[in-house]
Amino acid sequence: MQLVSPARLLLVLCALALGACAASNRRVEDFTAFKGGKDAVILVLPVDAELSELSFGGYPTTRRDWTLAAREHMNAHLRAALQKKTVATVFDETQEPDEGTAKLLRLHAAVGQSIMSHQYEGPAKLPTKANGFDWTLGTDARVLGQGSGANYALFIHVRDSYSGAGRVMAQAIAAAVFGIPLQGGMQTGFASLVDLQTGQVVWFNRLQRGAGDLRTHEAAMETVEVLLAGLPE
Amino acid sequence: MNPTRRRFLGGLCLCGAGGLLACTPTDPGRPRLDAGLGGQSDLSPRNQPGQRHGTDADPDAGMRESMDRMERRIQTSRYRVREAKVNAYVGGIVRRLAGEFAEDIRTYIVRVPDFNATQAPNGMMQVWTGLLVRCTNEAQLAAVLGHEIGHYTRAHSRERQAVWRTNADIAQALAMLLGAAGAGQLSDLNTVLLTASGFGYNRENERESDEIGIRLLAEHGLSPIEAARNWENITAEFEARGIPRSHSLLFSTHPSDEERTAHLRRRAGELPPGETHAARYRDGISEIREYIFEEQVRTGVHAGTIVIADRWLAVFPDDGLALYAKGEALRLRARTGDDEAAAAALDAAIRDVHAPANAWRGYGLLRRKLGQEAEARELLNEYLRRAPNAPDRDLVRRSLAG
Amino acid sequence: MTESIGRFLRVLAFAGLALAAAACQHYAAIGPGSYDVHGKIAVQLDSQWNRQIAGPRAPWDESWTRHGPLLDALVIAAGIADGKPLIGASGKEAEQLPKFRAGMPPADLVTLVQGTLGAAERASDFETTRIETARIDGREAVRFEFTFGTGADQGIESDRKALGVAVEIDGQLYLVLFHAVETHYYDALRPTVETMLESVRIRPKKT
Numbered sequence: 001m002q003l004v005s006p007a008r009l010l011l012v013l014c015a016l017a018l019g020a021c022a023a024s025n026r027r028v029e030d031f032t033a034f035k036g037g038k039d040a041v042i043l044v045l046p047v048d049a050e051l052s053e054l055s056f057g058g059y060p061t062t063r064r065d066w067t068l069a070a071r072e073h074m075n076a077h078l079r080a081a082l083q084k085k086t087v088a089t090v091f092d093e094t095q096e097p098d099e100g101t102a103k104l105l106r107l108h109a110a111v112g113q114s115i116m117s118h119q120y121e122g123p124a125k126l127p128t129k130a131n132g133f134d135w136t137l138g139t140d141a142r143v144l145g146q147g148s149g150a151n152y153a154l155f156i157h158v159r160d161s162y163s164g165a166g167r168v169m170a171q172a173i174a175a176a177v178f179g180i181p182l183q184g185g186m187q188t189g190f191a192s193l194v195d196l197q198t199g200q201v202v203w204f205n206r207l208q209r210g211a212g213d214l215r216t217h218e219a220a221m222e223t224v225e226v227l228l229a230g231l232p233e
Numbered sequence: 234m235n236p237t238r239r240r241f242l243g244g245l246c247l248c249g250a251g252g253l254l255a256c257t258p259t260d261p262g263r264p265r266l267d268a269g270l271g272g273q274s275d276l277s278p279r280n281q282p283g284q285r286h287g288t289d290a291d292p293d294a295g296m297r298e299s300m301d302r303m304e305r306r307i308q309t310s311r312y313r314v315r316e317a318k319v320n321a322y323v324g325g326i327v328r329r330l331a332g333e334f335a336e337d338i339r340t341y342i343v344r345v346p347d348f349n350a351t352q353a354p355n356g357m358m359q360v361w362t363g364l365l366v367r368c369t370n371e372a373q374l375a376a377v378l379g380h381e382i383g384h385y386t387r388a389h390s391r392e393r394q395a396v397w398r399t400n401a402d403i404a405q406a407l408a409m410l411l412g413a414a415g416a417g418q419l420s421d422l423n424t425v426l427l428t429a430s431g432f433g434y435n436r437e438n439e440r441e442s443d444e445i446g447i448r449l450l451a452e453h454g455l456s457p458i459e460a461a462r463n464w465e466n467i468t469a470e471f472e473a474r475g476i477p478r479s480h481s482l483l484f485s486t487h488p489s490d491e492e493r494t495a496h497l498r499r500r501a502g503e504l505p506p507g508e509t510h511a512a513r514y515r516d517g518i519s520e521i522r523e524y525i526f527e528e529q530v531r532t533g534v535h536a537g538t539i540v541i542a543d544r545w546l547a548v549f550p551d552d553g554l555a556l557y558a559k560g561e562a563l564r565l566r567a568r569t570g571d572d573e574a575a576a577a578a579l580d581a582a583i584r585d586v587h588a589p590a591n592a593w594r595g596y597g598l599l600r601r602k603l604g605q606e607a608e609a610r611e612l613l614n615e616y617l618r619r620a621p622n623a624p625d626r627d628l629v630r631r632s633l634a635g
Numbered sequence: 636m637t638e639s640i641g642r643f644l645r646v647l648a649f650a651g652l653a654l655a656a657a658a659c660q661h662y663a664a665i666g667p668g669s670y671d672v673h674g675k676i677a678v679q680l681d682s683q684w685n686r687q688i689a690g691p692r693a694p695w696d697e698s699w700t701r702h703g704p705l706l707d708a709l710v711i712a713a714g715i716a717d718g719k720p721l722i723g724a725s726g727k728e729a730e731q732l733p734k735f736r737a738g739m740p741p742a743d744l745v746t747l748v749q750g751t752l753g754a755a756e757r758a759s760d761f762e763t764t765r766i767e768t769a770r771i772d773g774r775e776a777v778r779f780e781f782t783f784g785t786g787a788d789q790g791i792e793s794d795r796k797a798l799g800v801a802v803e804i805d806g807q808l809y810l811v812l813f814h815a816v817e818t819h820y821y822d823a824l825r826p827t828v829e830t831m832l833e834s835v836r837i838r839p840k841k842t
Contacts, residue, residue: 050299057401061394062295102309107818109791114703126685127664128701135702138819170405177409199819311794312760312787344760345787346753475730531761533733533750565743567736598740624779625742625766 029133034152034193034202036232040086042193043150045105047074049158051214054185056166066162066215073220074156081228082154089148100143107137108155112192115204133204141199151196156227158189158207160214187212191227203231270444272503278386282333285356293354293391300355307341307357314342314362314521322517323360323378326371330379330449334386342521346528348467352381354390365518366525367466367541369548371510372459376446380460383445389438396434439487440496447497451504459509461497464490466544473540511548523589526558530565538562542578553585557592564599575599583612590620594629661688665699672697675713676809679834682827684709694722694755705791707815707824714840715808721751737806741766741777744801748812749781758795760784769800772837776802782817796821800832804839811835 034040051066075090082088097105115135118126144153162185163171174182186209193203207227213219270276287294307313314320323342328335337356347363358381368374384390447460468490471477487493515522529538542559545552560578563571579596582588597612613629623629666680673696687698697711698704712721720732733750736743745763752758761783769778778800786792797814798821813828815821 048302050295052295055398055402057398057403057405059398059401061292061398062299064294064298065289067295067298096305097309099309102306103794103818106306106792106794107816110705110793110816113791114705117705118703123661124703126662126700126703128683128685136819138823140818166402170409173409306792310787310792311784312792343787344784346759476727528759528761531746531749532753533747534731535733565733565746594742598743601740602738624763624781627767628741628777631768 029204031133031203031230031232033200034195034232036085038087040152041148041150042082042086042088042152042154043145043148043196044075044078044082044088044090044154045144045156047071047078047156047158049074049156049160049189049214052159052161053164054161054167055164056170058167058170058183060161069216070158070160070214070220073214073217074158074224076217077221077224078154078156078228081224085231086152089150100140104137104140104144108192108194111135111137111201112155112157112190115192115201116190116206119204120206133201135201135204137194137199137201139197139199141194141196144194145196152202153194153196155192155194156189157192158187158214158223158227160187160189160212161185162213162215184210186210187214187223189227191231193231205230270440271500272448274441274444276383276387276441276445276448278334279388279391280334280337280386282337285337291391293388293394296390296394297353297355300353300357303353304339304341304355304357307343307359310343312344314344316520319365319518319520323365323374326375327358327378327382329453330375331382331385334382338382338385344524344528346525346532348470350377350381352384354385354388356385358382358385362521362525362528365521366529367470367544368463368514369511369545370459371514371517372450372455372457372507373463373466373509374514375453375455376450376460376463379446379449380442382449383442384438386445387438387441389442393434393438436488439493443488443493443497444500447500447504450507454507456507456509457501457504458498458506461494461501464494464497468494470537470540473536474534475536515549515552522554522587526554527589527591530558530561533565535562535566539566551581551585553582553588553592556582556585557588557595560599561591561595564595572599572603576603583615590616590623593619594623594625662686662700663688672711672713675838675840676711676811677836677838678831680827681830694724696723701824702820705793705816707813707820709811709813709828711812712808712810715810717806721747721808721810722755735808737803739803741768741779741801744777744808745779745781745799748779748797748799748801748810749783752783752797752814756785757788758783758785759787771800771802771832771835774802774804774837776800783814794818798825798828800835802837804837807839809837 047070049067049070050062051070052060052062053066054060079088079090117124119129119133119135141153145151167182167184171182171184174180187207189207191203191205191207192201194200195202205227207223209226212223212226214223285297287297291297320340320342324340327338327340331338338352338358339356340358340360342365343359343361345361345363346366347361348367349361350364351359353359358378360378364377365374368377443460447457450457450460488496518525526542529541532538539559539562542555542562545555546559549555556578560575560582563575563578576596576599579592579599582592583596593612593616597609597616600606600612601609610633613633617623617626617629617633620626662685664683665686666683669677669679671677684699684701687700687704695710696713697709699709701707715721715735717737718734720729720734722732724732732754733747735747739747742763745766749758749761749763753761761781763779763781765778765780767778769776778798780796780798782794782796784792784794794817795814796817797812799810799812801808801810803809811832813824815824
């Protein structure tokens with residue numbers, strides 16, 4: 001399916017409202033514990049990305065080609081970006097994780113989801129999380145670093161959708177005829193850096209916007225930069 | 234609270250235990266009893282053997298890739314049953330039935346006490362422990378496995394994806410045509426139209442899979458009537474639990490049980506009879522039989538457990554595990570008359586080699602409740618002897634010392 | 636299996652849930668200090684908890700969490716009468732839940748709690764590790780531990796551990812149940828839960 005790029009403009013417009021409330025009220029976090037530098041050896045876990053295409057009616061179809069390409073682009077950019085600041089090493093994806101590792105990966109999924117639901121402004125925000133950023137995997141997190149020499153682990157989770165030609169048309173009609181912004185593609189997700197000695201999430205960044213493109217090598221750089229924005233040098 | 238509300242979101246499955254809208258109050262009347270496919274229907278595979286990933290051009294390529302990642306998670310899941318013999322047995326039936334697709338379908342037995350099996354478009358099949366405890370012979374299990382294989386060979390998820398996408402698009406267009414509606418109303422209308430029109434297609438898929446399942450039974454010398462028995466059994470279970478299986482023609486993903494049963498019965502009559510292989514089934518799942526009965530008792534759905542246990546007892550009257558499950562569920566339910574029936578079942582259970590240690594505890598506690606302390610002490614002592622590391626050993630020991 | 640249709644429906648469902656959540660899932664701070672459960676149970680908290688004031692887990696008399704329900708939860712059932720389920724449910728739903736029976740042996744109480752969790756939170760794969768007697772507020776109580784899992788069929792799979800204390804007074808059940816992810820969270824929160832359990836004071840309603 002042909003993809004029309006002016007669509008992105010519309011996307012940005014309609015996501016602005018969303019972005020505005022998401023972006024506000026962010027910095028109760030104190031991420032100064034992570035110093036970066038060459039003593040920080042960061043294990044990059046397999047990027048959990050999935051890209052889909054929206055039909056005229058907004059139905060998402062996961063695209064394997066985009067998804068695989070996005071993971072490759074992101075891995076390359078992540079490694080390059082991190083090498084500038086720290087030392088990066090990549091998780092061996094070919095090996096089936098042992099039970100301990102699998103447990104921790106499940107735990108991180110729960111912690112990441114909990115941060116997204118309960119840390120920030122929103123209906124389910126927790127009062128106990130109002131005055132700081134205090135999330136951890138516990139000291140079992142060490143298991144993740146075993147054998148790699150890493151003392152930090154970086155988790156990336158991204159869900160990204162794009163308007164196909166039909167959706168672009170729907171958006172144009174909705175805007176022109178009804179003056180309504182119709183939901184288009186969205187990038188949502190997070191980056192999470194875990195200290196493997198203490199298990200603490202020492203740095204966390206949310207992604208929630210109607211912009212960005214992970215399908216091409218060049219454009220994916222921008223999303224990776226946004227994901228890693230604020231990571232200490 | 235509907236035990237299967239989530240299942241509905243899961244996609245292709247047997248969905249025996251209710252479906253999202255079992256609670257839908259609308260019941261448009263009696264479903265078509267003759268609906269379904271016959272022996273003449275062309276149900277040749279739409280997928281090719283050996284095409285686990287297909288190509289990127291396939292519309293379901295993304296879905297398959299996504300399922301590959303879920304499959305990796307299931308491989309290390311706490312829920313996965315890893316016992317070798319039962320995996321070889323269930324996986325072996327799948328391979329036999331799948332024929333040229335044997336290499337493409339991978340079976341995982343998963344610890345969930347509900348009646349279900351699921352088939353993902355990448356070939357991952359999940360068989361829930363709640364299905365294994367509800368089947369009492371190989372033909373019944375094979376009917377479900379064959380049904381799931383049908384979903385795979387007929388590429389139902391791909392088809393369904395296309396239908397739902399089209400429906401979403403039509404709904405969007407309609408919403409726009411209907412004009413000056415606000416954004417909220419646009420999406421509301423979308424949802425309703427899309428939901429209603431998608432379900433009919435799912436029902437067709439289920440009928441196709443039922444037909445494939447029953448044909449596979451016949452081709453492999455298994456009794457086709459057992460496919461109908463599955464639905465009679467699940468109907469009986471829901472009746473016992475007091476859950477009406479009301480059926481909404483518009484919003485159901487699956488045909489009604491009544492319709493399915495009637496159609497499968499008629500089809501079974503047209504096909505050659507076959508074996509049920511009850512003993513082979515019981516032996517094949519022997520490693521986890523204690524687990525699956527105990528798991529069922531622990532759901533606390535006592536009426537359901539009793540029906541399931543009775544089903545086993547109709548085939549194996551002396552089965553200690555089924556007797557235990559029945560007795561324990563009766564004892565825990567504790568309605569008028571349950572104590573006596575529980576005592577009878579537990580008394581029979583402990584005479585069988587398959588009885589779990591918990592049968593002695595349950596019987597002991599029951600005798601104590603009935604004021605028969607001497608018998609209770611004997612039974613609880615036997616419980617401790619059989620389960621020296623039981624979690625409640627100290628409590629039981631103290632109650633015996635007192 | 637979960638594929639795009641499922642996902643799409645989930646997106647729809649999620650949109651609905653998000654709206655529902657926005658409308659009703661809220662938490663309020665409780666503690667440190669004393670806290671009173673409907674005049675039936677009083678406890679002392681040594682630190683702050685989040686009390687769910689509405690939302691999907693609300694059917695328990697009390698639902699608390701420190702880090703969010705995916706990671707930990709503490710629930711209370713106060714004064715459950717003979718023949719009633721542990722969680723609030725009406726009509727057909729209540730019929731499907733296992734019921735409390737006055738005089739239930741300790742092991743049966745544990746089964747009751749597990750069956751309730753199974754129905755309320757899609758929990759399964761229970762393994763009871765300990766059932767023993769304990770004293771709560773000077774009365775004989777049952778104390779138990781078990782492991783289980785959630786998220787088997789959908790969502791995020793979680794390996795959990797539970798610690799519960801139950802007392803029967805005048806034929807009514809009082810239950811405090813804590814459960815959390817077994818990696819880190821269970822052990823990390825246990826001391827504060829134990830402190831709270833020691834402070835429990837029960838005020839049975841005169842019947």
